[in-house]
Amino acid sequence: MAKSASSPRPSRPARTGRPARSTRTGRRSPLASVALLVVGLLATGGAYAMFTTAASAEEGGNASIATADKENGEKLFQANCATCHGSNGEGTNQAPTLLGVGAASVDFQVGTGRMPMAVQGPQAERKPPQFTDEQTKDLAAYIASLAPGPDIPADEYLTGKGDVTEGAELFRINCAMCHNVAGAGGALTEGKFAPSLKGVSAAHIYEAMITGPQNMPVFNDQNISPEDKANIIAYLTYLDEHASPGGLDLGDLGPVSEGLFVWIFALGSIVAITVWLTAKSN
Amino acid sequence: MADHGSADSGTAVEIIATDPGPRSAAVVPTDRPQNPGFPPERKRVADLDPAKEKQQERRVVAWFVLGIVGAVGAVAAYVAFPLDTHGAVDPSTTRITTLLIGLGIALGLFGIGFGAVHWAKSLMHGHDLVEMRHPTRGTPETREKAVAVFTAGNEESGFSRRKAIVGTLIGALAAFPLPGIVLFRGLAPKEDANDVLRHTMWKKDTRLTRDPSGTPIKASEVTLGSAFHVIPEGLNDSEHKLEEKAKAAVLLMRLKPEDLHPSKGRENWAYDGIVAYSKICTHVGCPVALYEQQTHHLLCPCHQSQFDITREAEVIFGPAKRPLPQLPIYVDDEGYLRARSDFHEPVGPSFWEREH
Numbered sequence: 285m286a287k288s289a290s291s292p293r294p295s296r297p298a299r300t301g302r303p304a305r306s307t308r309t310g311r312r313s314p315l316a317s318v319a320l321l322v323v324g325l326l327a328t329g330g331a332y333a334m335f336t337t338a339a340s341a342e343e344g345g346n347a348s349i350a351t352a353d354k355e356n357g358e359k360l361f362q363a364n365c366a367t368c369h370g371s372n373g374e375g376t377n378q379a380p381t382l383l384g385v386g387a388a389s390v391d392f393q394v395g396t397g398r399m400p401m402a403v404q405g406p407q408a409e410r411k412p413p414q415f416t417d418e419q420t421k422d423l424a425a426y427i428a429s430l431a432p433g434p435d436i437p438a439d440e441y442l443t444g445k446g447d448v449t450e451g452a453e454l455f456r457i458n459c460a461m462c463h464n465v466a467g468a469g470g471a472l473t474e475g476k477f478a479p480s481l482k483g484v485s486a487a488h489i490y491e492a493m494i495t496g497p498q499n500m501p502v503f504n505d506q507n508i509s510p511e512d513k514a515n516i517i518a519y520l521t522y523l524d525e526h527a528s529p530g531g532l533d534l535g536d537l538g539p540v541s542e543g544l545f546v547w548i549f550a551l552g553s554i555v556a557i558t559v560w561l562t563a564k565s566n
Numbered sequence: 567m568a569d570h571g572s573a574d575s576g577t578a579v580e581i582i583a584t585d586p587g588p589r590s591a592a593v594v595p596t597d598r599p600q601n602p603g604f605p606p607e608r609k610r611v612a613d614l615d616p617a618k619e620k621q622q623e624r625r626v627v628a629w630f631v632l633g634i635v636g637a638v639g640a641v642a643a644y645v646a647f648p649l650d651t652h653g654a655v656d657p658s659t660t661r662i663t664t665l666l667i668g669l670g671i672a673l674g675l676f677g678i679g680f681g682a683v684h685w686a687k688s689l690m691h692g693h694d695l696v697e698m699r700h701p702t703r704g705t706p707e708t709r710e711k712a713v714a715v716f717t718a719g720n721e722e723s724g725f726s727r728r729k730a731i732v733g734t735l736i737g738a739l740a741a742f743p744l745p746g747i748v749l750f751r752g753l754a755p756k757e758d759a760n761d762v763l764r765h766t767m768w769k770k771d772t773r774l775t776r777d778p779s780g781t782p783i784k785a786s787e788v789t790l791g792s793a794f795h796v797i798p799e800g801l802n803d804s805e806h807k808l809e810e811k812a813k814a815a816v817l818l819m820r821l822k823p824e825d826l827h828p829s830k831g832r833e834n835w836a837y838d839g840i841v842a843y844s845k846i847c848t849h850v851g852c853p854v855a856l857y858e859q860q861t862h863h864l865l866c867p868c869h870q871s872q873f874d875i876t877r878e879a880e881v882i883f884g885p886a887k888r889p890l891p892q893l894p895i896y897v898d899d900e901g902y903l904r905a906r907s908d909f910h911e912p913v914g915p916s917f918w919e920r921e922h
Contacts, residue, residue: 478856507787507788531665565610565612
């Protein structure tokens with residue numbers, strides 16, 4: 285910055301030296317404004333499309349906790365988790381204890397790729413899981429054997445079928461303030477955020493509610509019954525399967541993306557039309 | 567007025583009459599800016615080439631035809647994609663119907679607009695000309711006539727002579743809006759607004775219940791890290807449910823008891839780490855419920871005010887001025903959570919009669 289500010293640009297004095305020509309060559313073609321506008325709109329739209337498609341899909345598996353190999357889970361734990369969580373899962377000053385977090389917590393954190401953490405940050409982020417579904421269940425079985433905790437939910441609550449209306453009301457009261465009414469996620473404090481719930485498996489949604497991962501509060505079965513949790517999952521499944529009736533949802537982010545759209549496209553069109561209106565016909 | 571030289575129609579030249587200036591002026595300005603006039607007219611392609619003129623004409627026609635197509639298309643879309651299929655509104659049909667109708671109507675209007683503008687720009691006469699401003703003042707005859715009309719009206723009606731009539735007329739005009747003022751005043755809430763803002767539905771011994779089911783909450787059900795959205799018992803049966811809920815909504819959280827730092831006199835407002843705070847932001851009244859269970863911060867989604875639950879919801883960031891009011895709670899013999907009293911201060915944003 286300092287360099288560009290101190291060194292004079294050679295083109296400036298050259299232009300002032302020929303004032304007669306600059307009046308003709310300085311005028312851009314009216315098409316140049318339109319072209320610039322189109323390029324800008326395409327670049328913005330393209331960048332937006334890239335961001336929205338960047339979210340990776342991941343699926344909860346079918347391996348059962350009942351048939352899981354606890355010994356294999358212990359080996360995996362010692363190799364991958366014990367450095368931070370302690371050799372018996374008792375926790376260290378770098379990571380919390382895993383005693384009593386339950387199989388549900390392990391299945392959520394490892395199954396969504398949040399654990400093992402790639403890097404210390406405001407919060408562990410979702411990424412492609414590092415372990416197979418079978419290995420995840422083995423780990424979960426091992427952690428569950430250390431101390432009792434919430435179990436992996438039963439399949440009957442994970443069908444995605446239920447009372448969508450009831451689920452929507454519960455979602456609006458308990459979840460929407462952080463995760464957005466359409467489950468699109470939202471910002472929290474200091475770099476933390478409530479993630480988008482689009483495409484998250486029913487099991488992981490259920491497990492998040494009963495374990496309260498990271499800064500999410502716990503919604504235990506006395507607060508929201510398993511049937512109501514199934515209703516909430518039914519609502520989210522409904523959102524996944526039905527497009528917004530209002531047309532483009534722009535990521536369901538509300539005034540931020542809608543405002544951006546209006547500022548760029550609507551105002552852009554008005555500017556383009558105004559330029560065309562006042563330009564002389566050739 | 568200065569004598570304007572008349573400009574020949576169609577040219578840009580305005581003839582400036584030499585103004586000798588006021589007689590008292592000591593200096594006669596000689597260097598006043600001269601009107602340079604318009605640059606020579608640039609002929610458009612349509613002016614020079616009859617083939618191009620024909621082409622421009624076709625473009626205008628094309629725009630108007632597009633306008634017709636749009637308007638008819640909107641009607642066709644309305645008929646072809648009815649919202650009501652088999653007695654039920656299908657959201658996916660709504661999407662295509664509204665899109666096509668909107669596009670059709672927009673094309674109908676834009677076709678007219680773009681066609682008209684293109685017509686004016688490329689085909690109508692394109693030379694520059696000056697139109698002088700007309701004086702707005704009437705002629706002396708017109709002005710005298712107007713004054714005579716007013717004078718005659720005043721004499722014939724006796725408006726300025728008959729004081730009693732004019733006085734009562736003004737009185738009647740002043741009295742006319744009075745019923746309106748009284749009736750509209752009657753639309754204001756019956757209760758004293760100040761009183762309404764100071765109290766909520768919470769009373770001594772009101773049970774804390776879940777939102778929206780209204781089932782009572784036991785202290786044992788609120789496990790560590792939990793957040794419950796709470797309404798007072800009986801809210802669902804109250805007459806003005808939403809008004810009451812807007813004031814009485816509460817967030818219930820359980821922290822480790824050692825994380826709480828109650829001030830003097832508020833030690834018994836919590837139960838074993840369970841605390842209840844008003845969900846209504848003290849800034850402009852948004853529901854504050856973004857609870858981070860590790861940092862124990864509550865975030866308001868509207869303007870990013872942050873409240874620290876470990877320090878009695880003290881404001882640590884954002885535009886809110888006061889901490890969230892705490893609802894004092896206790897546990898009854900059956901284990902249910904109950905309110906000790908109403909909030910000790912008004913919930914929500916400040917209002918005029920509030921002292922602080």
